[in-house]
Amino acid sequence: MEYEDQxxxxxxxxxxxxxxxxxxxxxxxxxxxxxxxxKNIQEYMIKKxxxxxxxxxxxxxxxxxxxxxxxxxxxxxxxxxxDDFHSFVHGRLxxxxxxxxPVLRNLLLSIPIRKIIFTNADKNHxxxxxxxxxxxxCVEGIICFETLxxxxxxxxxxxxxxxxxxxxxxxxxYCSAVLDSELKLPSTPVVCKPFENAFEQVFKIAxxxxxxxxxxxDSIRNLQTGKKMGLHAVWVGTSHxxxxxxxxxxxxxxxxxxxxxxxxxxxxxxxxIRYSGKISIETTVRA
Numbered sequence: 001m002e003y004e005d006q007x008x009x010x011x012x013x014x015x016x017x018x019x020x021x022x023x024x025x026x027x028x029x030x031x032x033x034x035x036x037x038x039k040n041i042q043e044y045m046i047k048k049x050x051x052x053x054x055x056x057x058x059x060x061x062x063x064x065x066x067x068x069x070x071x072x073x074x075x076x077x078x079x080x081x082x083d084d085f086h087s088f089v090h091g092r093l094x095x096x097x098x099x100x101x102p103v104l105r106n107l108l109l110s111i112p113i114r115k116i117i118f119t120n121a122d123k124n125h126x127x128x129x130x131x132x133x134x135x136x137x138c139v140e141g142i143i144c145f146e147t148l149x150x151x152x153x154x155x156x157x158x159x160x161x162x163x164x165x166x167x168x169x170x171x172x173x174y175c176s177a178v179l180d181s182e183l184k185l186p187s188t189p190v191v192c193k194p195f196e197n198a199f200e201q202v203f204k205i206a207x208x209x210x211x212x213x214x215x216x217x218d219s220i221r222n223l224q225t226g227k228k229m230g231l232h233a234v235w236v237g238t239s240h241x242x243x244x245x246x247x248x249x250x251x252x253x254x255x256x257x258x259x260x261x262x263x264x265x266x267x268x269x270x271x272x273i274r275y276s277g278k279i280s281i282e283t284t285v286r287a
Contacts, residue, residue, distance in 0.1 A: 014261065015113055015232070017208050020139070021193075021217035022119040022126055025236045026104065026252055027133060029218070032097050040089040041069050048088065049078050051171065058171065061178060067198075067221075068120050071190035076174045082122075082151065090125035100134035103253055108138040111262050116206055117142040118215075120192045143202050148191040194221040199229045214259070216252065220244065234258075 020026060024034055042059050045051045051058065062072025070085055108115060115138060119126050122145045130136045177183035191198050203210055210230035217223050223233040224244035233245040241248040247258050256263065 013113075014212065015214055016212040017114040017116060017206070017214070018111065018262075019116050019118050019202070019206075019208065019213050019215045019226075019231070021219070021222065021236075022117055022121060022129055024218040025216055026135065027098055027101070027129070028251065029237060033093060033095075036093055036097075037089060040092060044085060044088045045069075045073070048080065048084070049073065053171075058175075061175075065178070065185060066188050066190070067192040067194055068190065071188040071192050074190055075186045075188035076171070077186075082145070082149070086122040086125065086145070090122060090128075093125075095128050095132050098129060098132040100132070102134065105134050105138060107253070107255055108135065113262065115139045116208075117144070118193070118202055119144050121145060141206070143205060145192070147205060148198055148201050149189075193217075194219065194225040196225060196229060199226060199231075203229075216249075 023037075027033070038059065042055050045055050045059065059069050062069045062076075066072035066075055070082075073080075117126060117130070117139055119142070123142065126142045126144050127136070130139070130142075174185070177185050191201065193199075199210075202208065210226075213231050214234055215223065215226040215231040216234045216236050217226070218235070218237040220235065220242065223235055227233040227244050227246070232247075234247040234249060235241070235245040236249050236252050239248050239250040249255060249258055
């Protein structure tokens with residue numbers, strides 16, 4: 001009976017997929033990229049949207065309540081093209097700050113399990129980051145902003161999809177709503193982490209069984225939602241475990257020490273799984 005159990009366990013692995021966040025997860029916060037993104041977002045708010053007061057505070061508050069500052073800006077009524085925002089915020093980043101990571105590359109290539117990127121960022125940013133890190137052929141596909149927010153060419157701005165009865169607030173109205181628990185914040189048309197509908201779409205698009213998927217992210221909010229949705233949660237960037245996570249890694253490089261079982265079933269036929277490197281996949285993921 002014990003032998004049969006071992007056979008069944010080998011045929012039914014604990015994990016079938018590794019789902020990775022991108023920014024500040026596959027590379028450390030200390031790279032400086034995150035602060036550059038924040039600076040560009042605030043500059044966009046000032047120069048493109050004409051917001052003049054309390055920009056840093058508003059930027060943080062919208063991120064806190066809507067998952068991304070952009071999602072929050074859409075919710076409170078700012079009409080701009082997604083591509084314009086992404087081009088301004090990510091298109092001007094100093095990507096040279098990111099260096100190739102051969103250690104992580106070797107780790108990922110040696111794990112005989114599907115690997116998928118799940119990021120709130122746009123496709124171009126995700127591809128450039130993976131290329132800079134040297135990980136372009138280590139993942140099966142990318143689920144990004146465009147995947148979860150497909151734009152109808154006849155209706156290029158999803159802001160047009162906001163229903164007329166949706167409460168659109170100005171900045172003062174938004175700040176009042178945040179402070180007054182009786183006022184309801186308007187919803188955003190943007191689908192993104194940490195909200196459940198984003199995870200539901202990811203599971204469907206990538207044909208993921210959450211109970212057999214490890215989810216790596218640096219955001220505790222994203223991880224707590226993922227855990228609620230059935231994923232095994234891995235908090236990257238700290239060694240301190242907390243409620244809502246199963247594992248905590250100071251660095252993504254610690255994956256082997258924390259999860260040695262990912263390698264235990266590896267045989268010579270399944271080592272060094274590589275993909276074509278054509279990872280600019282924003283609407284589908286290879287099955």
